[in-house]
Amino acid sequence: CRDYRNPYGMVEIGINGGTLIAQGTAENQIYFTSNTDDPINGDWSGIMFFNSFGSILDYIVVEFSMMGIAQFDSSVNISHSIVRWVNWEGIYAERSTFTVENCTLYSNGYHEIALEQYNHDVLIKNNIFRDGNFALHSEKSEVHVEGNYFHNYRHIAITAGHESNLTVIYNKFENITEEEMMINLDCTIVEYGNDMGDGSVPIPEMDYPVIEWHPLGYIPCDPEDRYSYVFDPEDETRRVVKRIGKGLSFGWTLLYAEDYLWRFTFGGESHDFVKVDPETGTFQIFNSTLMNPRGLAWDGLNFWVNDFSLLKIFKFTINETSVIILDSFDIPEKEKGGCMGLTFDGTYLCLTKRDGSGVYKIDTNGNLVGSIDFSGGIGQAIVWTGEFFWATGGGRGIGKFTTDGVLVGSIFPVADGTWAIAWDGEYLWTLQRTCELWDDDKIFQIEILDSSM
Structure with missing residues (x-):
């Protein structure tokens, strides 16, 4: 397809x-x-x-x-x-x-x-x-x-x-x-015993042929790649207002808070925390020791991040140069593996479940207080707007859900791989995979035109 x-x-x-x-x-x-x-x-x-x-x-x-x-x-x-x-x-x-x-x-x-x-x-x-x-x-x-x-x-x-x-x-x-x-x-x-050029290790011999019936002619991600990683800038459901983020590599977190966009980057030797000006795209980097941040939230005072590998949620703030960890607790049902999306609904942290069935509701002390099942299931990215949840995996690809998890609208995604979603009060912002190896603008500002089903 x-x-x-x-x-x-x-x-x-x-x-x-x-x-x-x-x-x-x-x-x-x-x-x-x-x-x-x-x-x-x-x-x-x-x-x-x-x-x-x-x-x-x-x-x-x-x-x-x-x-x-x-x-x-x-x-x-x-x-x-x-x-x-x-x-x-x-x-x-x-x-x-x-x-x-x-x-x-x-x-x-x-x-x-x-x-x-x-x-x-x-x-x-x-x-x-x-x-x-x-x-x-x-x-x-x-x-x-x-x-x-x-x-x-x-x-x-x-x-x-x-x-x-x-x-x-x-x-x-x-x-x-x-x-x-x-x-x-x-x-x-x-x-x-590794052979770095001395000829000490033979090349494995295979007993089957490697037949190319339809040679591709390039490696995916090459400039001549024919796959459409970025979709139409406008369709009947949404319009791309702008793209920013070049130089920040890929990632799985995006948040709008205090008039800025925030995310972790996977470029370089560490997963640094980044403050991005949504108007100009200029950014400031804060050093971070987190292992694998996937899912980012703000409660009005502090940041919260879900760590996919450590199976924990961390509460943190920042100083002039670095992330400062304030507290942490284990995610619910961590024996099932890491989760991806995190948002704050004004009272509770909402963490997407690994099986995609919905979200855990967690208080800021780490106690599981309930869950929400989402109709049809959701993907890894989620944000609370103050009235609705927007999450990947619903309807046309990005779904609008009530507080009870009922799908009431959707829009088409703007590019391949919607890995995080943010809300600024008027526009959705998404962090897209596009092609992981491309150094392109991966943050999209999106105007919702018609999300009706």
Whole structure:
């Protein structure tokens, strides 16, 4: 589906609690691909596993999707397979244990493999990673990386942060533009026997062909990328008033308070807190030690932020240069994993639930006082306007909900990936993914024209 006006037209293979057996052979690979004559990256959603154990992905090809293969709270092994030409990650995982072995992973938009949030006993062995931006990324995860070939990367082959534990042994690195590995100081790594150019490690040999029936001709995120990351500036539901934010990278937080926009940035070496002038786009940066901020609120006196990796909500203020943590408490049901969106309704903090069914209502002492179920479910971004909630995932893509969670209106999104929403009293502001690797204006000011259903 290439029409942003049809948000539910994107085909996805979703396995929730069940199993998928896709077991081909070297001579007869199983293709999960676009059904168009002229396919491009992002033509379909991808394969998503939730609480799945016992699935088999062997001798398959996944191509031209938004996400390749994703698993959450699952154990899905992937072997003898090809994942290529995907908008985001080729393979993505949270809270899972699995093996990727004897696969060929190449030319995906961001990472070939991304491990985020509490993956354990992950084995990445005897694979070929090639022709991309970043090969392997780990956050709050434990991964063993052995016998792989990392070839022809524009940036860094292996990156890790957020207290990850890595073993990286007997891998071959060749033609890496920046660094072979960038491992944050909060991580631990065991590394030895890696071939940085001495020829000591052989390239893995695969027993299956890599056939390109419809070569894409570029890596997603390239200037010639044909996917529409930014949508029409105006349609019958909304109008883009302005775009700002270049130089601040991507992120998952946005707030309007005290006549400024506020957000955390994921650019550079830390997740700094940023104050943005909504008129000019100029900004001021405050140093922050938070690990993974996703969801930001203001109660009239202090800021509140949800940390996706630490599974906590932090109360904080700022001085002239830095974020000052005042208090923190665990999120509700943290054993289920991290949550994403946070807003303040005048009395309570409202945190989006991990399963998308609604929000937790939490007092400022950290006590769970109730919840709201949202009709049809919601996505990761939410804001309270004083009268309604606006949240991703409702109606046309961004939904308007009552205090009881009833959908009463919606507008179309303005770009790919609405990761945070703010309200200034007249306009919505959204923080968009667009393309994660682009240094573009990712903050959009939006005039609502007609949200009627």
